[in-house]
Amino acid sequence: MATAFSTAKFSTQPFPLNPTSTTSHDSSIVFARPTSQFLGSTRKFRLTSSSKFNLSRRSKTVVAVSDVVKQKKSKSSPSLLITKEEGLDLYEDMVLGRAFEDMCAQMYYRGKMFGFVHLYNGQEAVSTGFIKLLKQQDSVVSTYRDHVHALSKGVPARAVMSELFGKTTGCCRGQGGSMHMFSREHNLLGGFAFIGEGIPVATGAAFTSKYKREVLKEADCDHVTLAFFGDGTCNNGQFFECLNMAALWKLPIVFVVENNLWAIGMSHLRATSDPHIYKKGPAFGMPGIHVDGMDVLKVREVAKEAIGRARRGEGPTLVECETYRFRGHSLADPDELRDPAEKARYAARDPITALKKYLIENSLASEAELKTIEKKIDEVVEDAVEFADESPVPSRSQLLENVFADPKGFGIGPDGRYRCEDPKFTEGTAHV
Amino acid sequence: MLATASQRILGQSFQNIRPAVSVLRSYSSAAKQITVREALNSALDEEMSADPKVFLMGEEVGEYQGAYKITKGLLEKYGPERVLDTPITEAGFTGIGVGAAYYGLKPVVEFMTFNFSMQAIDHIINSAAKSNYMSAGQISVPIVFRGPNGAAAGVGAQHSQCYASWYASCPGLKVLSPYNSEDARGLLKAAIRDPDPVVFLENELLYGESFPVSDEVLDSSFCLPIGKAKIEREGRDVTITAFSKLVGYALKAAEILEKDGIYAEVINLRSIRPLDRSTINASVRKTNRLITVEEGFPQHGVGAEICASVVEESFAYLDAPVERIAGADVPMPYAANLERLAVPQIEDIVRAAKRACYRSVPLAATA
Numbered sequence: 023m024a025t026a027f028s029t030a031k032f033s034t035q036p037f038p039l040n041p042t043s044t045t046s047h048d049s050s051i052v053f054a055r056p057t058s059q060f061l062g063s064t065r066k067f068r069l070t071s072s073s074k075f076n077l078s079r080r081s082k083t084v085v086a087v088s089d090v091v092k093q094k095k096s097k098s099s100p101s102l103l104i105t106k107e108e109g110l111d112l113y114e115d116m117v118l119g120r121a122f123e124d125m126c127a128q129m130y131y132r133g134k135m136f137g138f139v140h141l142y143n144g145q146e147a148v149s150t151g152f153i154k155l156l157k158q159q160d161s162v163v164s165t166y167r168d169h170v171h172a173l174s175k176g177v178p179a180r181a182v183m184s185e186l187f188g189k190t191t192g193c194c195r196g197q198g199g200s201m202h203m204f205s206r207e208h209n210l211l212g213g214f215a216f217i218g219e220g221i222p223v224a225t226g227a228a229f230t231s232k233y234k235r236e237v238l239k240e241a242d243c244d245h246v247t248l249a250f251f252g253d254g255t256c257n258n259g260q261f262f263e264c265l266n267m268a269a270l271w272k273l274p275i276v277f278v279v280e281n282n283l284w285a286i287g288m289s290h291l292r293a294t295s296d297p298h299i300y301k302k303g304p305a306f307g308m309p310g311i312h313v314d315g316m317d318v319l320k321v322r323e324v325a326k327e328a329i330g331r332a333r334r335g336e337g338p339t340l341v342e343c344e345t346y347r348f349r350g351h352s353l354a355d356p357d358e359l360r361d362p363a364e365k366a367r368y369a370a371r372d373p374i375t376a377l378k379k380y381l382i383e384n385s386l387a388s389e390a391e392l393k394t395i396e397k398k399i400d401e402v403v404e405d406a407v408e409f410a411d412e413s414p415v416p417s418r419s420q421l422l423e424n425v426f427a428d429p430k431g432f433g434i435g436p437d438g439r440y441r442c443e444d445p446k447f448t449e450g451t452a453h454v
Numbered sequence: 455m456l457a458t459a460s461q462r463i464l465g466q467s468f469q470n471i472r473p474a475v476s477v478l479r480s481y482s483s484a485a486k487q488i489t490v491r492e493a494l495n496s497a498l499d500e501e502m503s504a505d506p507k508v509f510l511m512g513e514e515v516g517e518y519q520g521a522y523k524i525t526k527g528l529l530e531k532y533g534p535e536r537v538l539d540t541p542i543t544e545a546g547f548t549g550i551g552v553g554a555a556y557y558g559l560k561p562v563v564e565f566m567t568f569n570f571s572m573q574a575i576d577h578i579i580n581s582a583a584k585s586n587y588m589s590a591g592q593i594s595v596p597i598v599f600r601g602p603n604g605a606a607a608g609v610g611a612q613h614s615q616c617y618a619s620w621y622a623s624c625p626g627l628k629v630l631s632p633y634n635s636e637d638a639r640g641l642l643k644a645a646i647r648d649p650d651p652v653v654f655l656e657n658e659l660l661y662g663e664s665f666p667v668s669d670e671v672l673d674s675s676f677c678l679p680i681g682k683a684k685i686e687r688e689g690r691d692v693t694i695t696a697f698s699k700l701v702g703y704a705l706k707a708a709e710i711l712e713k714d715g716i717y718a719e720v721i722n723l724r725s726i727r728p729l730d731r732s733t734i735n736a737s738v739r740k741t742n743r744l745i746t747v748e749e750g751f752p753q754h755g756v757g758a759e760i761c762a763s764v765v766e767e768s769f770a771y772l773d774a775p776v777e778r779i780a781g782a783d784v785p786m787p788y789a790a791n792l793e794r795l796a797v798p799q800i801e802d803i804v805r806a807a808k809r810a811c812y813r814s815v816p817l818a819a820t821a
Binding site for chain 1 (some may be wrong): 505535547
């Protein structure tokens, strides 16, 4: 919980806050405010729950999950959080993320990859913990640190590696690059370079899900959207605008903050007036959770609750995952400002080692099985590199393709006539 | 008044409408006069009725009936789920519109004026315009950004900028700017049906102006092509290109010039991106002289692009240097007389045309 911050050695002032009882206290106070401030059309828009719903009860339930998780995690508890299959699945996903990113670094220094490459080493628990709970139709919106989000969502490693090499077999045919991974099939809606840019897009995707259910009457549409972003983004205006609108319209979205304490070389504590990001949730009327992002099982428990909330139509959640990136901001970052002792401390909490320990100690898997998985992943990554190496570069004609969805562009159809004169262009009947 | 007129349009089938006023031009069928506001409103209404995926989003579009009353009556008709009043968060709601468009809906995002779009320009350019390219065709963005553009009357520097050239320089966007009611209806319907992001630049001073429209325009499947300019008035001596409000000025200038024996061809650009280079060049090859008229700042403006296009393609046909008439190279002043000096007037167009035709003695660049 909040106590994690106090153990770290940072070069700034100590917190003026009482770290023990902040979360539940704040949530209950804020929800005492009447929720009917946004009158008018929004009242009619809330078809699922009335404004008299006891929100404070709900937030306390969510907050308590972390405590419940702590109890479950203690060795004396007989019931485990995951089954063997789930455990191996999580392990494999995290190892894939780590191995892939390490290979990216190798390839970058060999000149096969270029431009901006931002690696995710150390943060795998957040990606795996959340994305492995999603269905294919749920969507994920990420930032420039999106390779592992793409892999967790199901984009094949070959497609991601080819995209990074700039080959035409990449998931975006080489036109996007490291920072712009898109996949229509897996509902990975990017890959955005500007921080905070993905948050409104994710909110829009969540809006579509709700619109499909309520206006287009697709009754079973319960697609959830996850927005991943960092600690630096939490000071950006778009973040607050979207927290407001998501809570206002009760959109099925989970805002996942990957708080790795550093925005390039800017420490989170130097940049933020109140470093506790989870507190910004209740200010807008949604629960705010803080979870240990280096522990995939804790993240998974919180994710289950948050995604469940969104699927049931109860609205958005803000989840702050305390995590750390083992490498620099990007491969061009010399990473001189971070204290080596801090890095060592977090390296000791490596999520993959932690999960390995858990699986072995709870007899869910043997060393041999985990080694097999690691070997398999090594082969997958090697194969991805080979595939990317052998793939062709985009042809010259690809330069001008895909600027518009309207293939011939400019309103003129393939037969040379104006598209608007084509009878099929005017679909539907207007009743005026 | 306006309210009854719009009710008349929305409430009846178009076959029953008879013209209330005498028409200025003769059409094969009887013509009716509607304001640009009514044209936009009816276009939005019909598109929302035809496709349930179309929804409106913006400040004051719902209960206030639209800041300029363009979306009047739509909240009552379609409900708050499809006509969304947003908080004052341009970046946020523009991004939400883009995200909804990624996932298959067709938002029409209104900016109260396009000056406020600067708060959201990251989403218009980076998430909307570039996405189809970055995702190699996987994710198209069928969104329309609309609102008033350019100078109004006495609203000062921060509310008066014309954004046509800014948006038109960006590949991946389509930029349209209607002049009369026919343009407004046809282009807005085409924009909403188009699978790509469209920036739709209206003009506040034109909202209340009436123009005659034929029955064909009032039909619910009427659409204009994107990327085609219209020759509003044929001529043989000089070509004048303009868009939005200044088409009206150019037409009046052409009437004044006609008295002096100069027959000007007036082109209503309609589509700024893609620019209808072939129509412009064909006209210049006919008349051999070109004046470009726009309201925005002169440097890197629409006129600069048209001039470059003509020099590249029709240089041998030019008998006089291409002249650009643009707004003054200053932020818009507030005082009424200064504002008049900062925006092109009809006299400026007339003088420029005469210079191009060598009818006035000083061939000076400054007026």
